[in-house]
Amino acid sequence: MLSVDALTKSFGSKRAVDTVGFTVDKPMMIGVIGRSGAGKSTLLRMINRLSDATSGSIRFEGEEITTLKGAKRRAWQSRCAMIFQQFNLVPRMDVVSNVLHGTLNRRSTLATMFNLYPQADIHKSIDILDRLGIAEQAAKRAEALSGGQQQRVAIARALMQDPQMILADEPIASLDPMNAQIVMEALRRIYEEDGRMVITNLHTLDTARRYCDRVIGMRDGRIVFDGTPEQLTTGVARDIYGAGADFSEAATSTEIETLNTQTAQRPVPA
């Protein structure tokens, strides 16, 4: 389905993503982990074609993605939705309009400039919002919503694109644990119920373990781990994060459950 081969992105002399390769043959939920600056975001942005690859190839169902241009590139982007850490909604527009932005690639530029969307699309977007549990917010401005709600609006926009693949770039990094859980569960449901592939960047191990079928670990632009969550031992995790023996998984956790065990074990500060 998706195959990435020797993908490289250089900024000057620095290689943000360095000959990365992996293949995915059926829709699944993939977590990409690694510390900040490991090249996770750059990888996702290249798949969506928000940024261009320096070399290498990305193939989706046999089609080469890295060389698409103009309208074809935009058509690809509509097939592969993206979710951002900071939600990237239009703050002053209402929630439904933000969700309808998912149809921009299919509609004429003139009609969308005057906010003229078909009634069926408007109803569909409210259905999607209902599925994510925020239909009551439909008429509010996006900026009036909490972070967790805004991220769900962003997911609704992604679903409105009816994409084959959803890329999520640190979707929960700016959310509190409760909202993080809601958002991750929503992403998991999208994979399980709709059968869409989900690739999500995470910087916490336990989230990747809990929600993903496959985990890819990146360090300094290279893939250093690719396997199932069960294969992800503490030793491997130390390798991915370049941490020493004092590394504890709970230290990077955002899950509510781990908080209790963590406080019990935390060493007394000097």
Place this chain on the structure above:
Amino acid sequence: MTDAASPHPAGVIEIQSHYMAQVQRRRLYSGLTLLIFVILMVAGFNIADARNAGGFWDGVLNIGDYPAEVISEAWEKRADLPGLIARFFPALIETINIAAVSTIIGASAGLILSLLSTRGLARWPVLIPLFRRTMDIMRAVPEIVIALVLIFVLGGGPVPAMIAIAIHSAGALGKMFSEVAENADLKSVEGLSSTGATWLQKMWLSVLPQVAPNYLSYTLLRFEINIRASAILGFVGAGGLGYELRNAMAWGPGRFDEAAAIFILLFGTIVLFDQISSRYRNRLTEGQNG
């Protein structure tokens, strides 16, 4: 789509119809706005056309006649052009001087007025409407009207032009400045308040560092505008390049070479300052984001 057999819960249907009603209303309003706009445009054009001495459609065909005359005469006497340009150069300096002094005075006054009229920053919040209306008036009166009054009082020359442009600049920049200041982050102002800072200290140390790049950028833009304004004020006797241009044009055929020389100077100067200031403005605004 949402019939009785719909699988959706009642709540969603209600939200959908509610939102659709809102969308319908919004579309109606924007349709009406568009209609009014079109009617006004067509009506306005017709009135203007009817009042025009010769009629728009007859006149529009002759639009190239005057420039063609100027260019052909200037081309015949092209050997004189460098000498003429050199002769009018001091007048150009005078024009730029008027623009520069009035921009500096206008920007300083605009800075003070803007801080006094911004909600959340004003020294005397009660007086905000007063300062705002003052700026409105300064902005509303055209430079040329102020200049004419001042020339009547003070006599011709660059000083009335300078004062006229400074007053207008202060009003226009004050408005733009206060819009920038409204978006300034008030957290650092609160931080300084907590240390017991005076109003002036808070403005100078917390607001200005935030707004300075934008203020400078607007001031540079205003400088460009003021060069044009000061050239035009020469027409009413305020000195500088405009005065020479009026003389050359009023003489009609025979001195079109002088007019051409002045046009070249004016055009060249405006392009030059436009380029310089747009480069600096880009750098200022980018530096702020990066």
